[in-house]
Amino acid sequence: MAPRAYWKGYLRLSLVSCPIQLFPATSEREKVRFHQINKNTGNRIRYQKIDAESGDEVAAEDIVKGYEISKGEYVEVEPDELDAVEIESNRMIDIDEFVPKKEIDELYLNTPYYIVPDGEVGAQAFAVIREAVKKEGMVALAKIVFTNREHIIALEPRGKGLMGMTLRYPYEIRDEKDYFDDIPDESVPKDMLELATHIVHSKAGHFKPDKFHDKYESALRDLIKRKQHGEKIEAPKEREPAKVIDLMDALRRSAKGAKATPARRGARRGGTRTAKKSSRSTARHRKAG
Structure with a gap:
């Protein structure tokens, strides 16, 4: 259709x-969506429109649009007035x-x-x-x-x-200055920038949206299937807080890992000689750092 x-x-x-x-x-x-239901009866929850002060339910014909000009003070606008604009x-x-x-x-x-x-x-x-x-x-x-x-x-x-x-x-559109002006001006050392740039180059690729995977959506669907089969769902263990590490050390390790991947592939194709060359190159890099 x-x-x-x-x-x-x-x-x-x-x-x-x-x-x-x-x-x-x-x-x-296509996304998983949940309804709110009554846990005791399994029935859907129906919302009522209630007067914020009296607590009484308000009929649809008594509801009009209002623009708040100050706290608790509104300008009422009727439907025919909206039609005028x-x-x-x-x-x-x-x-x-x-x-x-x-x-x-x-x-x-x-x-x-x-x-x-x-x-x-x-x-x-x-x-x-x-x-x-x-x-x-x-x-x-x-x-x-x-x-x-x-x-x-x-x-x-x-x-x-x-x-x-x-x-x-x-x-x-919100003004970016309201968010960016408080970011401190940091001088980036040349060696740090070179390492970071190397990491960027090693991860360069092309935009392929078919590779995107919504892990949360998949986990939700898996959760629903497991619940349908009566499986018990346990909460995951709490993650440990991230450790504070030295920025330069982290960049060096990342750059080393980025260089090791293509080297390992070459070693499998070319044998021991390629592996030794990669090892010597890594050693020189460590000495230079």
Whole structure:
């Protein structure tokens, strides 16, 4: 069964437009989720909306939205008042401008969506827009309305379709100075930097997300299976606190381990001579350190 579109409308570049569908590009439905239940009856817990002062349950028709302007003081806003500021949704993603992708700070990236043509009628117009964006190597910026809120969305080609990434507004971004300014300025000795750089090079690779493994998710599923079979679950032993070690010594040991891995592989292929060469190289490194 095909997934249901999250949003339907039109994509327009100047006078060229086409009907499109927009789908969330990510999902968390597959994650293990727990419900709260009554331990004595096994029934689900139902939440009630209670007046914080009186403790009485409040009927749905008596609940309104309120913005707290000071502690315990609210400005009430009625639904019809919210309708007065509702952004008109014209179901149109109208491309306003094109910008280099590298100029978009990662902090502004929010939620990804897949964008596909809606039906065969607009397929060619969709392809024209997609290929024009691809040819220029830029990212298209446009506006879209979700649930009464206007969002900025960045569009770029992806395969035969487009990927749309909603962007955060500047007021949603926290100032890094509030977090980084208190970090002390540390001078990094040259030998420490060289060792650390060597470790980085030894662990260099390529981004392969299929290698990522969510150990906690797997452990949860295993836990549930064991519980279904009536197994007793015991809490793990407490971990010992990390020992304070000398930074330079830790870097040297890490660098040594990084160098030993390819050397051992070479020893298996080339025999004793390679192993001896690796040993002499390690000895010289120790003497230099």
